[in-house]
Amino acid sequence: MTLIIADHNNAELKVSTRNVLQAATTLGEVQILVAGDGCAAVAEQAASLNGVSKVLLAEHPAYAHQLAENLAPLIVEVGASHSHILFSAGTEGKNVAPRVAALLGAPQLSDIIAVESEDTFQRPFYAGNLIATVRVLNAVKVLTVRTTAFDPVADGSSPAPVEVLSASVAADSALSSFVSEQQTESERPELSSASVVISGGRGMGTGESFALLEAVADKLGAAVGASRAAVDAGFVPNDMQVGQTGKIVAPQLDIAVGISGAIQHLAGMKDSKVIVAINKDEEAPIFQVADYGLVADLFEAVPELERAL
């Protein structure tokens, strides 16, 4: 039986849990663990997903901020009898999953992009330049799932039961505590789940010129991203970074503006359905992966694009 650890903010289930559920569909019966504080509504949402047999709900103030020190013992207790424990490969999953695996004495496989059988999976490494097919020999398989590789599962016809877990472990480890968080405010969709992404690179020249991309994004309902070069140049904050060391995106449409196409950036977006490159350097490697390439000065082409939409 598979256990999926739900991604949520105590009010809403994140779509990434639906992607993880898709990855689990060939692995047999699936339960979802919703651990948080005041998150019963999330459990209801998880119960409505197609193919879920049961939702386990663990509520405690110590779980409110998904601190790994508090969550890992809970997941170990709940998941020890499961064959697979799945997390999405976002920052929360990547934070907690290895801690769970180590407590179980099990290896962990990161960022899986395909399930070949119940013990064999594919994952990218070397910044996406290579794909490894790996068999996990341990009885318990702890996996993080690259959400962009799996389509989200829809709601089912009848909801699964929700079982409330009584806190049988000391929920608060007292090792760590939450201090604060600073959410990037944005009217636009989240990068990792947006269906259209427009990203700028070093060619943008300044942070101010990202306003050109935002204007296009507003017309397309797109998220705005950046290459590592643009982030390192200080144009925009790191949470906008698309690439191997940033966010992985795979939208229907990715528009790369003033991006040369370094391996590091390509690793983060090359699974997009349609890639558009706008760059004045016709030799830029980005054109080798772009479905539609436009050799042009971005400062003319992007405003023109905005007007044409």
Next chain:
Amino acid sequence: MKVMVAVKRVADAYVKVRAKSDGSGPDLGNVKMSINPFCEIGVEEAVRLKERGVAEEIIAVSVGSTASQEQLRAALALGADRGILINSGEQVVEPLGVARLLHRLLEREPCDLVLLGKQSIDGDNNQVGQMLAALWGRPQGTFASELSIDESGVQVTREVDGGLQTVALRLPAVVTTDLRLNEPRYASLPNIMKAKRKEIVEHSPDELGVDISAQMEVLKVEPPPQRQAGVRVESVDELVDKLRNEAKVIT
């Protein structure tokens, strides 16, 4: 306080690594090797802690073959005080094995803070720090972009999806570095010379009582499916037309 920092020898970030022709693994023959960039950020942070008078001693540790001495020397040149090589020969040690080795080492060399890169750019696993924290029974501050230490513990600002999260950890603790934590310095020539005289001690996994046999089997390593280059469009109007009527990704 005593700080341990882990460093890994990896293929240089600017090398495009290919698969061996038999698909058994990455082809690292004649590939330039470097210190993993995230580990280098960890070393830099440890050195800054020492410069601020917070850390008294920095121990750089690497798990790998004898060749990893080169990366330990690089860490010593940046300012680590001494090095420890856990010599695993040519065997690839899985993240849990590395965490177990570091955990055993911490029993011999008690430290208040362990700094590691959030991931190595070869395996891209992003696991060792979290696994070490679990085995050690200590808190973890992953993907750190800022850290501050006082008597009560360490505050770590973490780069998380959608923004930043700050957590307070009791010491001893494990912190893994993200790109924004600092910009590593270049080692000066005098410091490179000085590093040659610093001590590197070797241990074997056996000596530390850790079984590093694999719990995963790599069946195949291959390049990802290649994307074909598409077409060049001549104008924005042509682009919009193609997106609307050919690719049908906008309305």
